[in-house]
Amino acid sequence: MIWIALVLLLFILQMAFVIFSEYQRPNKTVVWLIVLYIFPIIGFLLYLFLAKEYMCSPAPSQEQNREWNRIKADLMERCRQRIRKNHHGETIGQDDDLHALLSGIPVAPITACNETMVFSEGEGAFEAMLSSIAASEHHIHIEFYIIRDDRLGTRFEQLLIRKAQEGVHVRLLFDGIGSRQLGKTFLKRLRDAGVETGCFFPLLASFMNKRINYRNHRKIVVVDGKTGFFGGLNIGDEYLGEDPKLGYWRDTHFSIKGDAVLWLQFTFLTDWHRVTGQIIADSAYYPIQESQGKELVQVVKSGPDETMLEIIFSLIVTAKKRILIETPYFILEPGVFLALKTAILRGVDVHVIIPGVPDKHLVYTATLSYVQELLRAGVRFYSYQKGFIHAKVIISDDLAFSGSANMDIRSFCNQFEINALFYDGKVVNRLVDDFYRDLGESEEILQSKFEKRNALQKMQVVFARLLSPLF
Known part of the structure; x- marks a missing residue:
């Protein structure tokens, strides 16, 4: 006893x-x-x-904090001056309260004079990245969640080695869990050529420090501080549609020039400091931007210590006409879940595209539980049939929010992400066109589908839903 x-x-x-x-x-x-x-x-x-709460370790010293705050303050002042000069008196956003919130984000100012190109699949995006890297003269900064030692990874590797040998400063960051299959030989070849590398949360150290649940999910390329790339793509052949199980890979990625690049750079260099302890503050890494574009863009970084939930929630609750969402994973925080249900009650059209072919069955099963409940509320869901949809896009009336963050609790709370708010009509319209093209290649999910499930399938959904806050 x-x-x-x-x-x-x-x-x-x-x-x-x-x-x-x-x-x-x-x-x-x-x-x-x-x-x-x-x-x-x-x-x-x-x-x-x-479940351990994230804590930055080692914590930056007071001197390091002062240096980063100085850099940030300088960049914010430069961005404010360009806004005043080029967009004086313009109304930004669809709602005064939303405008006040977005303008008041302390580490994500609205930037001016940007030019954005949208890529809807991997081939064009990777060719643009490789072309920009090949033309680099001063530095190349690359940060990805997943880097594979395959055909595409080899193309990047060989080009980075060549540029490093030419005297270009090349720095590469990768996530220890996402890139856990990346071999030591691949990294040795880079280092031997002069490429500096850093691993964000190495697998063994993350396990010992109880950080195994945290990821750096960002995908960033910055070339000479003047051209940036970000979005949903990682470096691997499957992102070119070469995975036999998933087939065609539909994603959303961006190239950008203008003041927004300064904040992609700032994000990379703060991550580099977090991994290596180095502070790179040389003004050559924050050059005066030459772009004369007209777009307003707001780069938003997030992580376990600074979430983007407030922005996503605000975009939903202020929408008046439409909310269009594309996401590979749909695991909602309670506030966002309620905001979507409330949007329907206000008469907003809400359409969501999710994969028809899942890559993670437990997460997909949990997704279906949210789908079922929101179908009853009036949200319309569609399953993408052409291949695997990895795009992460939220369109709220005339604003768009896209980048590396999925519509799930892991991206909301546990991962380091990089997104951007797009205010320009051309960029938003392009994303809207992509959405409706995807809609034409999707099947609507009807409530009757859930009524045909057997008892075992229903139990799986219940179990997955219970565990969903941990995904």
Whole structure:
């Protein structure tokens, strides 16, 4: 009997520990209690290694913070001057309250004089990146969640080696979990040629430091501080549609020139400092932008310590006519879920495109649980049939928000992401055209589909939904 009492006491202590640690996040508290109930010991170990709150380590010194604040203040002042000079008196956005929120984001100013090109698939985007890298004269900064040592990865590798040998400063960042299959030989060849590399959250160190649940999901290329690329693509042959299981790969990626590039650069260099400890503050990395474009763009970076939830929520609750969403994963935070239901009640048309062919079955099953509930509310969902849709786009009336962030809790809370708000009609219209082209290659998901599921499928959806706050 004493052993039963001790086991019961241990179980109660584990539950109490989770409750007191997670009381500010009740939705996750419930999930972890369920995991503990099903897997009493293993569940607690999983909690210790996966649920730790993110803390920057090592924390920047006061001197380092002052240096970054100086750089940021200088960039913000430069952007404000260009806004005043080129867009004086213009109204930005669709709602005064939304405009006040977006303009007030302290680390993401609205930038002027931008020129954006939208890519809807990998081939054109990668050719543009490789062409820009080949023409570089001073530096190349590359940051991706996934880099593979395959045919496409080899093209990047060989070009970076050549540019480094020409005397161009080349720096490469990759995520330790996303790029866990990237071999040491690949990196050695780069380093031997003079390419500087850094791993964001190495796999073993992340496990030991209890950071295994955090990722750097950003995809950034900056060339000479004047041309930037960002969006949903990683470096791998599957992003060219060469995965036999997923087939055609539909994505959204951007190239950009103008003041927005300064903030892509700032994001990369702060990540570089986080990984290597180096502060690169030379003005050559923040050149005067030569672009004479007319677009207003707002680059928004986020992570475990600064989310973009407020922006996504605000775009939904201020929409008056339409909300168009494309996302490979659809796992919603409660506030965003409620905002979408409320938008329907206000008479807003809400259309969402998700994959017809999933790449992660558990996440897709959880997605279907949100789909089912929102179908009842009046949201219209479509499954993409041409291949795999990896595009991450939110269109709210005449604004568009796109980049690396998925419409899921992991992107909202646990991953380092980079997105941008587009205010220009040409860019927004292009994304709208892409959306409706994708809609033509999709099948509408009807409520009757869910009524035909058997008991096992229904149980899988329930289980996946319960675990969804951890995805």
